[in-house]
Amino acid sequence: MNSILSIREVSKFYGSYQALNAVSLEIPRNSIYGLLGPNGAGKTTLIRIINQITFPDQGQVFLDGEPLAPHHIAQIGYLPEERGLYKSMKVGEQALYLAQLKGLSRAEAKQQLKYWFEKLDIGNWWHKKVQELSKGMAQKVQFIVTVLHRPKLLIFDEPFSGFDPINAAMIKDQILELKEGGASIIFSTHRMESVEELCEHIGLIHRSNLILEGKLSAIKKIHKQNRYEIRWTPLNGTPAPEELLGRLPVIGPHYDAEDNTWDFTLELQDSEKGELLRYLSEHGNLASFRERIPSVNDIFIQTVQKQESHA
Amino acid sequence: MHKLGLIIRREYLAKVRNKSFVIMTFLSPILLVGMIVLIAYLTKVNDNEKRLVAVLNESPFFKTDFESKRGISFVPLHGIGLETAKDSVLDMGYYGLLYLPQRASLEGVTEDAFLYTKDAPNTLVLETLEGIFEDRLREYRLQQLGVSSEEYARVRMGYEINTATFSGQRSAKGINEFKAVVGGAFGYLIMMFIIIYGGFVMRSVIEEKTTRIIEVIISSVRPFQLMLGKIIGTSLAGVTQFLIWIFSASLLMIAVMLFLDIDPAILMQRPGPGGLEASLAQSALSGDDTSQLLVEEFLKIPMGLLVGCFLIYFVLGYLIYSSIYAAIGAAVDNETDTQQFIFPIIMPLMLAIYVGFFSVFSNPHGPIAVAFSIFPLTSPIVMLMRLPGGVGEGGVPLWQLLASIALLLVTFLAIVWLAAKIYRVGILMYGKKPTYRELYKWLKY
Incomplete structure (x- = not known):
């Protein structure tokens, strides 16, 4: 059993509108899972089902092998996209209240809060009212409240919104540290570069259906188009690569006269690779030969567009 | 929980x-x-305000009827003419002047009696005065019919019916x-x-x-x-x-x-108009029996x-x-x-x-x-x-x-x-x- 969370054939209807259609997915233990999808695809509904805010009309969810039950609330930490704090309450008091709602005792909550306030460098905020805080400051408090009760499963929905780059990096480090500490993390965002940086697995939801799921590296392998980026300096003169290779580059070519260097991308079958490499090194200086890996952004757009054209 | x-x-x-x-x-x-x-203060102030009404009585009647009561004091004037009385009353800042002319009968006096005031008179004053006249007239007419003053006083007594439920409880x-x-x-x-x-x-x-x-x-x-x-x-x-x-x-x-x-009782009181009807109503409501009930x-x-x-x-x-x-x-x-x-x-x-x-x-x-x-x-x-x-x-x-x-x-x-x-x-x-x-x-x- 290597999944912390199993979602099996979950469907959800709002009146006649179907928000989720028999979605099944496995969230691997101790990893970061990117839950992606266009706006209105059904991500938030799925996340709310995991948090038992709403309940599925069909299907089941298992946390750590057990069917989801009210006591699991204490084992999940959820940072919603639409988040806020009581304006007129003091920061410390409020954090204490939210931590206790998650099932911590008052003393435990206090101790944990102290640790986290020190760690994120906001120790002197305890007696401030929330309305005195900036948006980024309030976000920090919300992050702490989400992770405070050491949940095994953490769900972050757009965790970096409202943070400046320095604080965003700080939060990213904290998320990675939590993963090192054994937590499993679901990460939902529209910022693909952070998916690229953080996630080992992804799932893509589009129009209530799960249309792509798996290990990020494996998905990339499937989506690669056998394209290679090449930087090469020919030995004699400046002939165009197409004359040399007898084929057209897919992208490029670009010639830098100062360095006498060509940059171009070729589409190659595995069987052609060895021969080409040999040719290039015989007739010039091969500076780089690299397979072009599709970015998450490319995969996202490609997959969604393919679905749209099918529909 | x-x-x-x-x-x-x-x-x-x-x-x-x-x-x-x-x-x-x-x-x-x-x-x-x-x-x-x-409210209590204003009521008190209102209560304490006495309106002074001078009475120039040239008739042989109404010698004892104008007694000062809450809100109104009567000041009898003697031996001066109506015009002089008017002037002096106005000078002294009295509220008004009640003039009862010399007439042979009580009815004649009441018919020709006049109240002079600076502005239009206050209802309370009017009702008080009218009540006094009405009461006196009633008594007089009954006397003509052979009812003595004592008998009239007895007739004036208020009455309140006794009530009870069928199960015999008294109710009010x-x-x-x-x-x-x-x-x-x-x-x-x-x-x-x-x-x-x-x-x-x-x-x-x-x-x-x-x-x-x-x-x-x-x-x-x-x-x-x-x-x-x-x-x-x-x-x-x-x-x-x-x-x-x-x-x-x-x-x-x-x-x-x-x-x-x-x-605290001030707040409970309602300034009621004077006169017979009012006094009847009052005696009915303030019966000891009723409040006890x-x-x-x-x-x-x-x-x-x-x-x-x-x-x-x-x-x-x-x-x-x-x-x-x-x-x-x-x-x-x-x-x-x-x-x-x-x-x-x-x-x-x-x-x-x-x-x-x-x-x-x-x-x-x-x-x-x-x-x-x-x-x-x-x-x-x-x-x-x-x-x-x-x-x-x-x-x-x-x-x-x-x-x-x-x-x-x-x-x-x-x-x-x-x-x-x-x-x-x-x-x-x-x-x-x-x-x-x-x-x-x-x-x-």
Whole structure:
């Protein structure tokens, strides 16, 4: 059993509108899972089902092998996209209240809060009212409240919104540290570069259906188009690569006269690779030969567009 | 249960620490007592103002009839002519001059008597004077018919009929109204509480939506727990406020009365017009017998039953209405959108109060009173107005009380269930104001 969370054939209807259609997915233990999808695809509904805010009309969810039950609330930490704090309450008091709602005792909550306030460098905020805080400051408090009760499963929905780059990096480090500490993390965002940086697995939801799921590296392998980026300096003169290779580059070519260097991308079958490499090194200086890996952004757009054209 | 306690605690503290709530709590009794003191003071000033009326009596009648009474003093003038009298009265700043000319008969005098004043005369003065004339004329005419003054004095005595119920209890005039007022006070208290603190519950739900904290909380507790905690916490704050109000207002009142020496009876008095009719009415109302009966009846009101039922109706009625308020708060994004939904809740409350005042006071066990005291949205107020008459014979039939409570209980469960469903969906909905149709759809989510 290597999944912390199993979602099996979950469907959800709002009146006649179907928000989720028999979605099944496995969230691997101790990893970061990117839950992606266009706006209105059904991500938030799925996340709310995991948090038992709403309940599925069909299907089941298992946390750590057990069917989801009210006591699991204490084992999940959820940072919603639409988040806020009581304006007129003091920061410390409020954090204490939210931590206790998650099932911590008052003393435990206090101790944990102290640790986290020190760690994120906001120790002197305890007696401030929330309305005195900036948006980024309030976000920090919300992050702490989400992770405070050491949940095994953490769900972050757009965790970096409202943070400046320095604080965003700080939060990213904290998320990675939590993963090192054994937590499993679901990460939902529209910022693909952070998916690229953080996630080992992804799932893509589009129009209530799960249309792509798996290990990020494996998905990339499937989506690669056998394209290679090449930087090469020919030995004699400046002939165009197409004359040399007898084929057209897919992208490029670009010639830098100062360095006498060509940059171009070729589409190659595995069987052609060895021969080409040999040719290039015989007739010039091969500076780089690299397979072009599709970015998450490319995969996202490609997959969604393919679905749209099918529909 | 533990979480519910936490929510109640937070809601209570949030409310009690709120600045405007604190100010209202301590300012209201001061304002209230200040008002009472002001009214008492003004009444006293009004009372102490004596209007001086000079009487120039040239006739042989009315020698002893103009006695000074509350508000008017009569000053007899002698040996001067009317024109001189007018001038001097005006000079001395008297209120007016009453002139009785020299005539042979009493009727002649009354026909030609004149009251001169600077401006149009005050009704109280007029009524007092007219009363004196009427009384004297009546006596005179009866004398013509052979009725002596002593006999007339006996005829003037007021009369009040003795009343009793069929079971033999003595009852007094106005006892129904009196009982309904006692019950009505409880009913009115419930209505005020619902409107004030129901509104607080609604605003608190809207606040959670606009600050977007709702989803964070809902991932830790069930929406129903949050709703219930909010309602209970707010009502505890309300009860605290009410207790402080009652306690501090009575303390202040006592202190004020001791220091300023205001007679509480002043507030009870109604300045009645003079004259025969008035004095008749007064003697009827102020009969020792009647007030003693009222006190007896007051003591006979089943206080235990009334307070017990008050608690039941208060708790159930408040929970019904405040959960509707919570659902409304959940359905909208801001307070301005609430109007369309609030009107239908206020209506049954208003109806209950009006029905109470116009129907229950005069006929506590009539069909309208019975219907409204069983209908669950109005029963908390109307039934309490009927209850001071007791339960059973002569009071509310037991089956009506039980039916009313049972219906209220069923309604309570149904409404809270419905409100919780709307609440659960509404708190996560942002954007446009929902229609009633959409609310109905939410019930099926």
